[in-house]
Amino acid sequence: MIQVQNLRKEFGAKVAVDNVSFTVEKGEVLGFLGPNGAGKSTSMRMVTGYFRPTSGSIKIGGIDMLEKPEQAKKSIGYLPENAPLYSDMTVASFLGFCAEVRGITGAAKSKAIDRVLDLCFLHRVRNQSVDTLSKGYRHRTCFAQSIIHDPDVLILDEPTDGLDPNQKHEVRQLIKNMGKSKAIIFSTHILEEVDAACSRAMIIDRGKVVADGTPESLRKLVPGCTSMDEVFRSITRSDLEK
Amino acid sequence: MKNSDIANTLAIFKREFLSYFNSPVLYVIVVIYLLASMGFTFFFGRFLDSDNASLTQTFFFWHPWIYIVLAPAVGMRLWSEEHRLGTFELLMTMPLSPWQAIVGKFIAAALVWAIGLALTFSIVITVSWLGDPDPGPIITGYVASYMYALGCLAVTSAASAYTRSQVVCFIVSVALCILLTLIGYPGIVDSVVRTLPGSLEQIVRFVSYLSFMDHFYEMTKGIFVIRDVLYFISVIVVALIITHLGLRSKRA
Numbered sequence: 001m002i003q004v005q006n007l008r009k010e011f012g013a014k015v016a017v018d019n020v021s022f023t024v025e026k027g028e029v030l031g032f033l034g035p036n037g038a039g040k041s042t043s044m045r046m047v048t049g050y051f052r053p054t055s056g057s058i059k060i061g062g063i064d065m066l067e068k069p070e071q072a073k074k075s076i077g078y079l080p081e082n083a084p085l086y087s088d089m090t091v092a093s094f095l096g097f098c099a100e101v102r103g104i105t106g107a108a109k110s111k112a113i114d115r116v117l118d119l120c121f122l123h124r125v126r127n128q129s130v131d132t133l134s135k136g137y138r139h140r141t142c143f144a145q146s147i148i149h150d151p152d153v154l155i156l157d158e159p160t161d162g163l164d165p166n167q168k169h170e171v172r173q174l175i176k177n178m179g180k181s182k183a184i185i186f187s188t189h190i191l192e193e194v195d196a197a198c199s200r201a202m203i204i205d206r207g208k209v210v211a212d213g214t215p216e217s218l219r220k221l222v223p224g225c226t227s228m229d230e231v232f233r234s235i236t237r238s239d240l241e242k
Numbered sequence: 243m244k245n246s247d248i249a250n251t252l253a254i255f256k257r258e259f260l261s262y263f264n265s266p267v268l269y270v271i272v273v274i275y276l277l278a279s280m281g282f283t284f285f286f287g288r289f290l291d292s293d294n295a296s297l298t299q300t301f302f303f304w305h306p307w308i309y310i311v312l313a314p315a316v317g318m319r320l321w322s323e324e325h326r327l328g329t330f331e332l333l334m335t336m337p338l339s340p341w342q343a344i345v346g347k348f349i350a351a352a353l354v355w356a357i358g359l360a361l362t363f364s365i366v367i368t369v370s371w372l373g374d375p376d377p378g379p380i381i382t383g384y385v386a387s388y389m390y391a392l393g394c395l396a397v398t399s400a401a402s403a404y405t406r407s408q409v410v411c412f413i414v415s416v417a418l419c420i421l422l423t424l425i426g427y428p429g430i431v432d433s434v435v436r437t438l439p440g441s442l443e444q445i446v447r448f449v450s451y452l453s454f455m456d457h458f459y460e461m462t463k464g465i466f467v468i469r470d471v472l473y474f475i476s477v478i479v480v481a482l483i484i485t486h487l488g489l490r491s492k493r494a
Contacts, residue, residue, distance in 0.1 A: 048335040051493055073337040080335075084328030086257070088264040100253040101336045103246065145332070 001026050001075075001153050001183035002047065007056035009042055009207075016042045018207040020056075024200075026152065029179035031198035031215075032187035035236050039207040040187040041081055044157050047185070048078045060153055074102070077151035081158055083142035087131035091122055091141050094130060095148055102149040116144035119174065135162045143171070147178070154178065156186035160193065172197045191228040194218075205236040250338040254346030258320075262354050271315050272358050278308050279362055296375060301365055302383040302462045306423050306455060309394045314415035316354055317398030318408045320347050321489065325406035334493060344485050348399055348478075355391045359384065379464030386461030389474035393454050394419045396481035403488030419454075426453025 002024040009017040017039040024030045032040045045051040047058055049069045058065040063072040086094055092113055099109045117123050120140040125133060130141065139162060146154060159175065160168045175184060175197045188194070194201045194215050201218055203211040211218055211231075218231055225231045262268045279301070283289045287300030294300075324330040333343060369375050398415040405411050424430055431450045435443050450456055454477075457470040 045331070050331050050335050070337045070339060073335060076335065078332070078335045080328065080331045082328055084332055086261065086329055087327060088261050089257075097253065097257045098336070100256075101250060101338055103249065103337075105249075142332075 001061055002185065003057075003059040004043075004047060005057045007043065007046060007058065008054045009039075009046060009051060010054045016207055017046070017053075020204070020207070020209055022202060022209070022212065024153075024183040024185060026183050027180060028200060029175060029184045029186070029198045031194045031201040032185060032204065033189065033191070033194065033201055033232065034187075034204035035189070038204045038236070040204055041157055043204070044078075044155050044185065044187060048076055048155055049073050074149075075152045077146035077149065077154045079143050079146045079156040079159055081161070083139045085130045085138060085142055088129070090127050090129055091133070091137075091144075092117075092126045094141065095144055098145045099148050104149060112148050112150075116148050119147065120144040121170070136164060136167050139163060140167070140171075143174075152182055154182050154184045154186075156184070158188060159186055160188065160190065168193075191232055194228060203232065203235060210235050247339075247342060250342040251346040251349075254338070254343050255350050258347045258350035259353060262316075262350065265319075267315070267319075268354065271312055272361065275308060275312050275358050276361055278312075279304065280365065282308070283365060294373075296379060297365065297369060297383055298379055298462050298464065301362075302387055305387045306390055306458060309391045310419040310423060311416060313355070313391050313394030314398045314401075314412050314419065317351050317395045318402055318411040318415065320351060320399050321402040321485070322405055322408045322411045325492065326408075330489075330492065334489075340486055340489050344399070344482055344489070348396065348482060351395050351399070352392055355395065356388065359388055359391070376464070379462070382464050383462050385471065386458050389461070389471060390454055390458050393422070393474050393477045393481075396478040396485075397422070400481045400484040400488065403485040403492075422452075422454045424453070424455075426450040426455035426457075 002022075004023070005021050007017055007020045008015070020039075020043055022030070032043070034040050042051065046053045046056075047060075047065070049058075049065050049072065052066070058072075060072040061075050063075075065072040086097075089097070095113045095116060096109060099105070099112050104112050117126055120143055122137065122140055122144060125137055125141075130138065133141065139159075143156070143159060146156070154175075156175070160171050163171060172193060175186060178184065179197070179199065186197070198215060200213065201211075201215055202209055203218070211221055213221070215228065219226070219228055222231050222234050225234060282304035283297075283301045287303060289300040292300055321330070324333060334340065366380060369380075394415070397418050398411065401415045401418065402408075402411040405414075431446060435446050438446060454474075457467075457473045460467050461470045
């Protein structure tokens with residue numbers, strides 16, 4: 001579903017993403033790991049069509065993102081970092097707007113809204129204004145937006161950031177369940193999430209892919225390491241060393 | 243244009259238009275606009291003393307000065323707010339083209355001004371009741387006034403594409419609107435022509451021809467000039483292209 005080839009992004013002289021390639025098929029959940037500033041968000045922003053890559057190619061369901069962005073974007077659902085929302089709207093009207101932009105109108109629209117309100121446990125705040133919501137609800141509202149059109153591809157930038165342990169658990173379960181029928185990429189720096197939700201994980205450091213495999217194989221990557229945490233720390237460099 | 247283009251533009255338009263009515267800013271601006279346009283007409287324009295059933299010199303005359311401040315106040319949220327909230331990223335990853343969003347939002351702001359302008363209808367009733375006005379100049383006056391407002395709004399849209407701060411957008415837009423107004427203001431143009439050597443007069447005249455003011459006055463005189471409407475339409479198109487470039491630079 002997602003095919004990324006030799007992706008590269010430069011911001012001026014700085015190389016943020018360097019020669020990243022991967023594919024994600026339906027039924028796969030790919031975890032994007034890496035320290036802050038490693039290029040996770042930048043990569044995701046290119047895959048979703050927000051940033052234009054300096055070079056490389058992106059195909060979503062066989063459609064080229066650079067040549068036919070509007071068509072390629074149809075099958076993607078995206079949860080940006082910090083879960084942005086229009087603060088002057090209610091939860092239901094925001095989801096309604098997102099449905100309309102995705103071409104869902106009339107009865108199908110109210111059905112889609114009800115479906116995602118259910119999935120994300122938002123019924124209680126349905127008519128509440130977005131700017132009065134707590135962080136967890138805001139996050140789930142933005143998450144709901146990303147699945148309103150039941151996309152084949154789901155890209156989630158730190159979907160569990162700022163949630164309480166119960167909510168984290170719910171979101172992980174949700175990702176795992178949806179991963180059966182969709183191609184999902186999500187980024188995180190919480191390593192236990194990789195075991196909880198991913199079928200595959202990729203570690204990115206300073207724009208480069210430094211490890212790629214199942215959570216099992218990653219744990220065995222470095223001799224002497226037994227936990228994901230140790231592997232992560234031995235193959236990525238911390239900010240302090242730069 | 244495909245149906246989906248129109249549907250996307252409409253969806254953007256609808257959200258933007260409704261969000262104006264959710265914010266108190268709009269009501270404040272409309273009230274100030276009505277107070278200012280009527281206040282200028284009756285106090286500075288000496289509407290009642292003029293003994294003349296024409297709105298050109300008493301009512302429309304003041305509109306450019308009001309729009310310079312109030313149109314940026316309406317338009318400053320167009321893109322700045324998207325940048326600030328981060329919803330710009332969300333919008334640009336949805337299956338629509340930036341043009342659909344730019345046009346949809348601009349039409350929403352334009353319709354808000356149409357409502358504001360329509361609310362000045364009482365002055366038309368007043369002048370018709372007191373005298374026997376020629377409808378031609380009133381119609382062209384309204385067209386001229388609306389075009390002026392749209393010109394200022396388009397300039398504001400362009401400025402808002404480049405900044406996440408509504409305050410910066412407001413100040414820059416007001417400055418640009420003042421500039422575009424003053425370069426064609428007869429008193430200023432004449433004094434510039436007098437001070438500069440005669441050989442530069444053509445250039446000064448050309449620059450003043452580019453100003454909003456020049457075209458506004460032509461239209462309020464009551465001759466419906468297609469050329470002046472086309473001028474404002476080209477200003478809007480250019481400003482929206484600059485908006486598009488600004489949005490693209492944010493995604494580079």
